[in-house]
Amino acid sequence: MDGERGRAGGRGAGGSGGGGAVSAATASAGIVELLPPDRVLTGEAASEWAGGRDVGTVLFPADTNEVQALVRLANETGTPLLPAGNGSWLGAGGWTRDGGAVVSTSRLDSVVHYEPADLTLTAGAGLGWRKLGAVVEPNGQWLPVDTPGVGAGTLGGVAACGVPGPLSGRYGAIRDNVLGLEVVTGDGRLLRIGGRVVKNVAGYDLVRLFTGSRGSLGVITRVSVRLFPRPGADVTLVFGGGLDEALEVARVVRVTSLPVAAAEMVVRGTGDETGRDAELAVRVLGGRAEVDDVRARLVAEVGTG
Ligand SMILES: Cc1cc2nc3c(=O)[nH]c(=O)nc-3n(C[C@H](O)[C@H](O)[C@H](O)COP(=O)(O)OP(=O)(O)OC[C@H]3O[C@@H](n4cnc5c(N)ncnc54)[C@H](O)[C@@H]3O)c2cc1C
Structure with a gap:
C-alpha cells in the first residue's frame, strides 16, 4: 500500500486532519480500502492512537458487517489482525507481527x-x-x-x-x-x-x-x-503501617466476618519483611447505615483507618 489515509481521530472518536505516513509494515491495501479514509489511521497517527506502539494501521469499522468484511479479506490475504477496543492496553494480547492491522471496535458503541x-x-x-x-x-x-x-x-x-x-x-x-x-x-x-x-x-x-x-x-x-x-455508600478504609500491622488488620477483617466487599494490600520496598511498609485498603459497600456500622466496628477492632 502507498499514499496516505485520513485521520480517524484520537482513540477512534472520529474527527479529521492529516493522516500518518504509510510504513512498509502496514496492512495490505485491499483491507485498508474497505473503509473510508476517515476510518483508517496509519503511520504515526496509528502509533499515537496505540499509545506509542508501532501498530502500522488501525481500522475503525462501524458495524458488524464491516468487521466481517475486514476479517474475511484478512483471512484470504493472510494479513494478521489484532482486535481492539480503545487501544488502552494493547499489550494484553501481544502484537508481534509486521504487516497487520489493528481493528478497533470503538465505533461499535451503541x-x-x-x-x-x-x-x-x-x-x-x-x-x-x-x-x-x-x-x-x-x-x-x-x-x-x-x-x-x-x-x-x-x-x-x-x-x-x-x-x-x-x-x-x-x-x-x-x-x-x-x-x-x-x-x-x-x-x-x-x-x-x-x-x-x-x-x-x-x-x-x-x-x-x-x-x-x-x-x-x-x-x-x-x-x-x-x-x-449500586450500593448507596462506598467507602474505602486504608490501614497503614508496617507489614506486620497490615497483616494483622487483614486477619481481623477475615475472622470477624464483616461484610467487606474487597481488600487489597500494597507492600512497599524489597528484602525481608522487617521494616517493610504496607497498606491494606478495605472497601465496604452497602447502605449508609450498614457501611457506617462496619467502619466503626473495623476501627474499633484494629485502630484508626
Ligand atoms: C494504564 C492502564 C493500566 C492497566 N493495568 C491493568 C492491570 O494492571 N491489570 C489488568 O488486568 N488490566 C489492566 N488494564 C486493562 C484495563 O483493565 C482494561 O481491561 C483495558 O483498558 C481494556 O481496554 P480497551 O477496551 O481499550 O482494550 P484494548 O486495550 O484495545 O485491548 C486490550 C486487549 O483486549 C483485546 N480486545 C479488545 N477489544 C476486543 C474485542 N472487541 N474483541 C476481541 N478482543 C478485544 C485486545 O486484543 C487486547 O488483547 C490497564 C489499562 C490501562 C489503560
Whole structure:
C-alpha cells in the first residue's frame, strides 16, 4: 500500500486532519480500502492512537458487517489482525507481527438493549466504560469491575481482557457476568453465543472461553452483561503501617466476618519483611447505615483507618 489515509481521530472518536505516513509494515491495501479514509489511521497517527506502539494501521469499522468484511479479506490475504477496543492496553494480547492491522471496535458503541428491571444490558463491544456507567448509573446500577485502568477501556475490551479485580470476590469476575457475546471468528463467521438475559449454557461454555481470550479467538462485536444495584455508600478504609500491622488488620477483617466487599494490600520496598511498609485498603459497600456500622466496628477492632 502507498499514499496516505485520513485521520480517524484520537482513540477512534472520529474527527479529521492529516493522516500518518504509510510504513512498509502496514496492512495490505485491499483491507485498508474497505473503509473510508476517515476510518483508517496509519503511520504515526496509528502509533499515537496505540499509545506509542508501532501498530502500522488501525481500522475503525462501524458495524458488524464491516468487521466481517475486514476479517474475511484478512483471512484470504493472510494479513494478521489484532482486535481492539480503545487501544488502552494493547499489550494484553501481544502484537508481534509486521504487516497487520489493528481493528478497533470503538465505533461499535451503541446500547442495543437495556432493561433496568432485568438488570441486563446489551451493547456494542466498543461502548466506552465511562459511557456504560453514564447509561446505567441513573438507574442506581453498575457493572462492578475494578481492574486497574478499566475506565479507559471498552466493554468488549474489558470482557476480552477478562481480568478479575478485588471486587470479584463479592460480585464475581467479568467472566461470571458476561451473559452473551457476538463474535466474528477468524474466518469471518458470526457467532452468537450465550444469552441476553440469563446465563444459559448447554454444551461447551463458549462465553467463558471468549471472555479473557485477549483478541486471540476473534473480534467481539457485541456484549450482553448482568448489572447489579449500586450500593448507596462506598467507602474505602486504608490501614497503614508496617507489614506486620497490615497483616494483622487483614486477619481481623477475615475472622470477624464483616461484610467487606474487597481488600487489597500494597507492600512497599524489597528484602525481608522487617521494616517493610504496607497498606491494606478495605472497601465496604452497602447502605449508609450498614457501611457506617462496619467502619466503626473495623476501627474499633484494629485502630484508626
Ligand atoms: C494504564 C492502564 C493500566 C492497566 N493495568 C491493568 C492491570 O494492571 N491489570 C489488568 O488486568 N488490566 C489492566 N488494564 C486493562 C484495563 O483493565 C482494561 O481491561 C483495558 O483498558 C481494556 O481496554 P480497551 O477496551 O481499550 O482494550 P484494548 O486495550 O484495545 O485491548 C486490550 C486487549 O483486549 C483485546 N480486545 C479488545 N477489544 C476486543 C474485542 N472487541 N474483541 C476481541 N478482543 C478485544 C485486545 O486484543 C487486547 O488483547 C490497564 C489499562 C490501562 C489503560
